[in-house]
Amino acid sequence: MYLIEWQMWMLLIDRAHSTDPKAKNSESASQLVYASDEEKDVQAARQKASSRPKMRGPVYKYSDHILEARAGASEDKRGLISILSTMVIALIILGTVATAHYATELISSIANVDSTIDGHALFLVTFFLALTSCYTAAYLKYGLKITRLEMFTSRHLLVRFNRLTGQVHLHRPLYCGGVVTLPWHGITSSAAPGGNGGALTLSLFWSSQTTKMLYPEIVWIGKVSTNPHEIQAEWEFIRRFMDEGPEGLPRPRITSHFPWPWQAFTPQFEGLSHYFRHSSQIIKLGLVLISPAFLIIGLGHWLSLLLCWKPRWPKIIREAGLPGKPIPPLTTLADRPPHIQERLRQNAHLWAIRPGQRPAKKPRATRRRAKPGNQSTTDKESSTDETHRADRPQT
Template structure:
């Protein structure tokens, strides 16, 4: 789940030695950041949509702060599924296989066959123990990949506090870590001068850029915000929802349908469906779409189970004490 954030952090914090061969691209990127940093200054005050929408992306909202989800929550389960043979082997071998075979080394008898152990039996026991230690070593080596979606906080949360006029990003250290930025320094992936947007079904991502020229930080930062958005119209509507919340308050907005914090299984069923949702909307109940859904439904079910297991192997998002106090403050800190 956090692979894209991890990759983005590595890219944005790369040294000159690490980007050898890409110096030209990085120079172009730096020029673009300077351009957008100047062009879109003050975009927080400019309306971009007449119909603000929570776009199924809000965890919590009150008069002081609003918590918003990030984009790649549905992209989880693949690591757990890919490492499942290794994980099962790590558990099954020491519980069901190795204890009974190990007794051969101490008794010299194969209890199941009622005979004395042969040289081949000893070799087999040692070989199985060796296989298990290799699996342990492989798991240790691949643990950083496992942490991308298991044994880590369940979600990345972006908190917008309209009283302190700051945004607070809560995420694992390897994915960028906790950060605090001024609301006025945010540049969103919308164009305030172009409000002609369509409702054509396609996957969109609302990106928030925090350019170091504006934030004063050592590196740029990027946040991929919101649920998988279904059109650029919905993208603009979500940004307008956030913008109005920060500039005008929750009274100017429709009440959001907040996302539950508990990992209900039915929400994991929606994760694989999000990849087919736009195709289905384009041709609902057509023979081709029905056939496609029937063909991929076993894979979707496997993905849903892996997605839910991944959530269960994570813990709820925890805000450190200082960040929690500041991000929930009802006045400037």
């Protein structure tokens, strides 16, 4: 579920970028962004994107100044890691039970009057103990961090918009970047006019110039959709809520944090309803045939919800906007641990924005070379004149 967010955070603090001299001197895609491009995207995000604003959800809180929704780029794919992790954990538990069983038999044989050691029990205890220890050590070192992308972590990634403080709060686990507070002004959106209309999920972006943390921030919001108008309507709802207030906006349906079963099965079919209605009969039949796979993933999804806990905001963010309560400070580089700060400083060149405007492209001069054996009309005329001059008598 948090795979993309985890990979992005690992990319931001990757040591390879800071130690590779070629990476520092290379022209990466992020370095080709100019301040004029950033300003253009920010201005586009302030414009009207849809005439029918609608929040598709899930929305967990909605008031006069708070809008809290589900975030995350791969919520609909949640479940597969949970199934695989459950199988590995089950093997470890079975190995532990088998080791304890044969250890009991071994102790019973030693405790007898003749104190005879049962060689069969001793072999099985040694075998299962060694095998289970190897499984457990490998899982704790390599597998647990993958399991925590879906299990034994926060139940959902959250994004909270506070229109009174003009801030956006992102709730993520520490291994995905943690809880951060970002400014509303300076935000760009994939659903803004001129944005990435082909995106499947609404995404919001803050450049390194806006965050003041030497790296950009990005968050994906809500459900997956193949209809760009739904994504534009969702962004228009958020934009109008933050800039104008909740007046005139349709009240969204509030979703509970309790892990109901339907909350695990419905995400597997997000984005397929519009595609299903406009697809051919063969594709519809194929979707029906593979629907049991969606149900299996849904069971894993529900299992992951049951083995996670409800995310909780810090007190200063929960009380932000209330009378007499302080405004949360924006997250800065100093809020990170010292070793993370060093990594971010060393990789800052990857996300830097060039000042000024993008230089105009130079026109490329195209020169067509004449094919071998083909002479132009001018060449033919010049050769004919030279022949005539050679045939004339000299005086």
